[in-house]
Amino acid sequence: xxxxxxxxxxxxxxxxxxxxxxxxxxxxxxxxxxxxxxxxxxxxxxxxxxxxxxxxxxxxxxxxxxxxxxxxxxxxxxxxxxxxxxxxxxxxxxxxxxxxxxxxxxxxxxxxxxxxxxxx
Numbered sequence: 421x422x423x424x425x426x427x428x429x430x431x432x433x434x435x436x437x438x439x440x441x442x443x444x445x446x447x448x449x450x451x452x453x454x455x456x457x458x459x460x461x462x463x464x465x466x467x468x469x470x471x472x473x474x475x476x477x478x479x480x481x482x483x484x485x486x487x488x489x490x491x492x493x494x495x496x497x498x499x500x501x502x503x504x505x506x507x508x509x510x511x512x513x514x515x516x517x518x519x520x521x522x523x524x525x526x527x528x529x530x531x532x533x534x535x536x537x538x539x540x
Contacts, residue, residue, distance in 0.1 A: 424459065424466035425486050427532045428478025432458065435469040438506050438529050443467065446490065459516055473507035480531040488536040493522045499536040511535075 429435040436458050440450065451466065452459035459468040467486065472478050476503045490496055497514045503526040504510055511533060512525035523537035 422465060424468055426468040426470050427486065427528070427530070428472050429469045432456065432469065432471055432480050434529055438508070439467070439469060441506055442499070443504055445499055446488065478530055480533070485494045485533040487537060488534060490536050490538050492538050496522055496524050496536050497516055500526055
């Protein structure tokens with residue numbers, strides 16, 4: 421099973437501000453940090469941002485997306501709105517995406533695609 425996911429960033433300080441505010445809405449805390457990396461967690465799984473180890477600029481993976489599970493539709497709506505307020509870009513407004521699946525899509529400040537969803 422997945423233990424954590426890391427996204428590349430070109431500006432670690434800016435990424436930390438974005439994810440502190442965004443993931444704070446999910447009660448995630450910054451649990452690990454170095455001069456090149458930061459990690460947030462709610463317990464068993466984490467989301468990190470890092471300056472690429474090879475020293476080259478971070479790029480967005482085409483077709484790569486991180487999905488954040490939340491408890492209900494109101495949290496999906498709020499998290500999508502928060503991401504946009506923090507400077508992220510809209511990739512799909514909150515709404516039903518199939519039977520029992522409600523989601524919203526956005527990109528962070530480096531262009532990484534995320535979604536937040538609830539099922540059931």
